[in-house]
Amino acid sequence: MRLISFVDLDDTLFSTRRKLPAHLQDTELEHVSVNTRGEAHGFRTAKQAALFTQLCRLGPVIPVTGRSAQAFARVRLPFSHARVLDHGATLLAADGAPDAVYAAQTGERLAQHARDFSTLAQDLSRQVRLHFPGLQVRLHEVHGQPLYLVVKHPQRQMGALTELAHSWQEQLGSDSRWHLFSNDSTLTLMQACVSKRGAVQHLQTTLDPRGEALTLGFGDTLSDVGFMAACDIALTPGRSQIMRVLEAMHHVHS
Structure with a gap:
């Protein structure tokens, strides 16, 4: 059976040195x-490297990331198939060319x-600059x-980001046009009309129209759950954010 892996990058296939286990020596990291x-x-550990190598042997490995094309170009891993960038807003073919159909649909939605x-x-x-001067904000x-x-x-x-997240959530209410999510170092408000999940589903239809392939979804944050759920x-x-949330839920109900 054919296997297709959809894989997040940061904190899944590699991490900053700060987030990796402290007992690992620099010589053990790539x-x-x-x-x-x-x-x-x-940097990636030997286990992360082994995971990537094995997945590449089994079938296409498609990165699904919030990175822009410029940020993705700074990743030194040998991806040879399509790639999902900009939190799902950009879909590139193996040769780096934009998927014309997907680009047109995304442009209309945005x-x-x-x-x-x-x-x-x-x-x-303006609210951030006025009430949270220590934070950096960018559109x-x-x-x-x-x-x-x-x-x-x-x-x-994270205290300031958590306080800001609560404030934004109250202001946004139930407006489904926007999607608010956070990780260990950022808070993001995004147009909800595009997503990693939508991009992955588009690729699944394109690469596997009969749905015969076994699809794997790898991710570490709650913002990855959507595309992961679209996989088999x-x-x-x-050590992911997803696992921390699941563990907290387990402790509450145990």
């Missing part, structure tokens, strides 16, 4: 990505609420349309 200054930034999202992003950005555009607003804390102090089997690292 450098697989760089930052904007060209400095070593992402344009539908672009003005409202831009206005909302400007208002929320990201894709295909000429606003896609998501991301907030980071330089010192990775979902897997997550033991």
Whole structure:
């Protein structure tokens, strides 16, 4: 049976040194990505390397990431098939060319609420600068349309991000046009009309129209759950955000 793996990158196939087990020596780690200054930034363990190698032997391995095309270019792993970028807003073929059909559909969806999202992003950005001066906020555009607003804390102090997330959630209410999610270092508000899940489902239809392949979904954060659920089997690292949430739920009900 054919196997297709849809795999998140950061904190799944590799991580920053800070997030890797402290007992590992630097000589035990492989450098697989760089930052904007060209400095070593992402590292993988021998086990992560073995996972990637085995998956590549079994079938196509397709990265599914929030990284932009520029950020993805800083990853030094040999992907040879399609890739999902920009949280699902960008879908590239194996040769790096955009999927024309998917790009047209995505552009139309993003344009539908672009003005409202831009206005909302400007208002929320002002709130961040006024009430949370230690946080960094930036609006990201894709295909000429606003896609998501991301907030980071330089010192990775989650208290401020958590407080901001609660504030935003109250303001957004049940508006289904927007999707709010967070991880260990960022808070992101995104147009909900595009997603990693939608991109993966598009690829599944394209690569496996009869649905005969076994599909695996690998991810580490709650924002990955959607595309993982679109696969036959979902897997997550033991130290992931997903596992922390599941463990907390287990303790509550045990």
